Amino acid sequence: MRALKAIIALLFVLAGIALGALNQQTISIDLFFVRYQAHLGLALLLCVLAGAVIGGALASLSLLTDRTSMPKSARTVAESDKPA
Known part of the structure; x- marks a missing residue:
């Protein structure tokens, strides 16, 4: 799994280098x-990076708001399932 992530990261780096060179x-x-x-x-690379950062921030923000909108009983069950 670690090797697959490294290969994918290397492909993105190579794509970025090609984009910059062309x-x-x-x-x-x-x-x-x-x-x-x-x-x-x-x-172009900075715009893609900014879009990824903004998208990640909005996704994590939506996860936080979904958790606070749960009823208290469901939140208690969800917190009790977490490992210590």
Whole structure:
């Protein structure tokens, strides 16, 4: 299982390197007060990373709100099932 995770991580790294190498154009990112010059590949990778972080945060937030919306009796049973 650990080897499979390492292979998948390596494939993502290789895909990121290929994406960066194939998109060498310089783009201008205008954030109203600040203007950045960056390579297109870097901008794409940062957008994907930001989307993954925001998606993970929203998913964990929804898990927290689902747990607090459970009735108290169900929460007690769920907490008693956890290993110490």
